Amino acid sequence: MESASAFIDQKIKQLGDWRGKTLAKVRGIIHAADPEIVEEWKWVKPTSPGTPVFSHGGIVCTGETYKNVVKMTFAKGAALQDPSGLFNSSLEGNVRRAIDIREGDKINEAALKNLIRAAVALNLKGKNKPKPRRKSPL
Helix, strand or coil, X not given: CCCHHHHHHHHHXXXXXXXXXXXXXXXXXXXXXXXXCEEEEECCEXXXXXXXXXXXXXXXXXXXXXXXXXXXXXXXHHHCCCCCCCCCXXXXXXXXXXXXXXXXXXXXXXXXXXXHHHHHHHHHHHHCCXXXXXXXXX
C-alpha cells in the first residue's frame, strides 16, 4: 500500500506543468510552517483519484488541482484571521475558505505560513479542552 506522500509525489509528477510545480511549492511551504503536518490522501472515488490533505490535529487544508487553479481549501478557514487577504475563493461559506492560485501568481509565503500556523493552532485548541464529564446515573 502506497503512502499518502507517495501519492502526492505521483500527483505532482503526473501534472508535469505549472500546477505540479505550484502544488510542490505549496507543500513545501506547509511543511516549513509546521514540520508536524501529516500528509493524507482522501476522498478516492471512481470519479476522482483522491485529494492531497494536510493535517495536524484535524484537517488544515487540501491541495486540489484543477485545469486553471491549484486550490488550497482550509477546513476551518472562516474562523481564521486573514490580514493579508489570501482567501480569494469560497468566501460565502460558513466554515471553509480557499485560496485559488493561478498560473503566474506569486505566493506570499510569509502570510501563507502564518495562515497555516493559525489553522493548526485552531485545530489544537479544540483538542485541548477537557470533555465534560457525565454525571453518574445513580
